[in-house]
Amino acid sequence: MFIKLAWQSLVHRRGGLALAVISVAVSLFTLLGVEQVRMQAKESFNRTVSSVDLIVGARTGQLNLLLYSVFRIGSPSNNISWQAYQEVAQHPQVAWTIPISLGDSHRGYRVVGTNQGFFTHYRYGREVSLAFSSGRLFAHSDEVVLGATVARQLGYRVGDSLVMAHGMGATSFHLHDDHPFTISGILSPTGTPVDRALYVSLEGMEAIHGRDDAETVAAHPSSITAFMLGLNSRVATFQVQRWVNEYHGEPLLAILPGVALSELWHLMGVLEKLLLLISALVVLASLLGLSILLLAAVRERRREIALLRAIGAGPMFLFLLVQAEALLVLLAGAVLAFAGLAAGLWIAAPLLAERYGIYLQGMDVGGQTLALMGAILAGTFVLATIPALRVCRQSLGRTLQSDG
Template sequence: MFFRLALSSLWNRRGSAVLTFLAIAVSVFVLLGVEQIRHQARSSFGNTVSGIDLVVGARTGDINLLLYSVFRLGNATNNLAWQSYRDIAADPNVAWTIPISLGDSHQGYRVMGTTTDYFTHFRFGQGRSLALAMGSPFSDLFDVVLGSEVARTLGYRLGDELTLAHGLGSTSFSRHDANPFRVAGILEPTGTPVDQTLHVSLEGIEAIHIGWQGGVKLPGLPATVENIKEQDLTPESITAFMVGLKSRLATFRLQRQINTYPGEPLTAILPGVTLTQLWQMMAVMENTLRLISALVLLASLLGLAAMLLASIRERQREIAVMRAIGASPWFLLALVEAEALLITVGATLAAVALLALATSASRDALAERFSLFFDSSLITPDSLVYLLAIVAGALAIGLIPGITAYRRALQQQLG
């Protein structure tokens, strides 16, 4: 009966009530959306690599090593010797390794030299393995496997030829045009930096740099494919490599062993720990987004208070009638609070439903383009706290017009 009266009262002022409802629904949608994106971005960020125990590179900072080896951001300070890689890979605790060589590009996309172990052992997300949408891993010296975004953006298909460029710029005048590569495979979307990478063999990287020195092509006729294949294409150095261990109990021992490797200065990092450090550096951005969302919500709740306060002045006759039939001042205060609660709860439920619909409709696109993997848990523990805080805030804001109605009722009683 009480809430039915509150609904009837809101219906009589449905124009302003609907506008307030929409304002709160939009602000709650923004707040929950930001929280959901923050939560999923953090989860997806950590899921860029999965099942990799160590990442090893030349001596540098932990975050820098993670950025250029996993996220293809920045440049390596130095390479590590192939012999050092072979020594560490031969450790009895090592189950598998994935060597990577960076430094070339194609129309702004990074080129990564590796081995076929990359397609076997690399994992992302919740332990998901790479899968080919078409074609097969590279088998010939000048085969290339494209990430999904590279193939989609540049319009490549199986069998197309492309030329790699020296360096990482989107425009390069040092092109390896003597030996074009053939598209042998295209990977399925992963929502990770794999989608923006061209994958070739380590031997292919060595082959295109024959006749080059210091990033400059030496004068003379380029070597033929037959002559190149007859040469020893074992690399002298690589950029970094990923390590999977037989037992994680040996992780810290092997990390310490690599960090004190006598052959050359090396750095071994735990990807999960370094990702946590990287995310802590981004805490300022997270808090800024939260603050903006909270201010938007606060503005909407103040609008709710303004709407209810204005309605009090228009409801003098209604208040007088309710006082005449025995309604107490406390009843009028509770009625205003109930109206604020109904608008806020209804707007919150509408915002949650809209967020669920938007998430479901854009899940695949967000995963493919922005590396955001939305799971089924729409409401996180933090989001639940926010929802309770919104309801509590609405009740607190509703006290402003509620107390006004209470005082007017007392004045009528005294009169």
């Protein structure tokens, strides 16, 4: 009965109500959208690699090494010699390694030279292994494995042929058309940058740069871009890291992926807080507008208030009635905001994955989102107190006049 009365009162002023609901919906959409993208982008980055103890590359910043070796963003400052890679790989504490060689592309997607260790040891998410949706691992230097996004976007199937290009441009004038590749397999989707790359053997990577087949099978590459490694015991992580960083053969850098990710989020923390602050101010402005709307309607509601007082409604009833009206506007705006955000995330997810490597998993209503909604609810109550008290004062004044 109480909520029904508040709703009927709002419907009676539906012109202003519609504007208030739209204003609240837009502000909540902005705030929740920023929060959703922030949380899911962070989760997307964190689940990219989960089993690697150290990443080793040429000496550079640890963020740069993390970005180009794991996320395929940016370029290395230098390469690592094959000899240095072999010496680190033969360290007693190293259980396995995954070499990575970058430098070529296919229609804007990175080509990664590696070995079978990548498909055996690489993990993402909660220790999930890579799997094939069709085909198999490359077995020859002229075979290539595609990530799920590459295959889907370019319409490739197992058995198709393709040509690599030098550099990272979507359009290249330097094609390695003298060494075409046949697609041997397509990986299952992972929701990580693995989906956005093509994978060839190290021998295949060497072949497209000028060696004939006989030399390619027998030879190893002269250098690689970076490599990932797993240890026999994680207790030895810092010991091996220090040993690599002090390697005398050439300047190397070993990083812990988790530490590098923490540094990345620390650097982005100021931007995150700024975006949330701007979104919160937009919500505050919207709620202030709602308060002003309710306050402006006080004079128009004199007859309604007098009628409610005549049937026995007290000041507390009128106070709660105004609060209920504000809550209903907030609820209607929240419903529109959540529906619009769910649709927006569904539409934007493929674009963000394709262009920026950020994989969204749909609407995620977690503890942070619920905390924000709780804060907005409390703010609505506080701001709606102003018109609610005005109604109570007007009601009391009319009662005193009638008594006199």
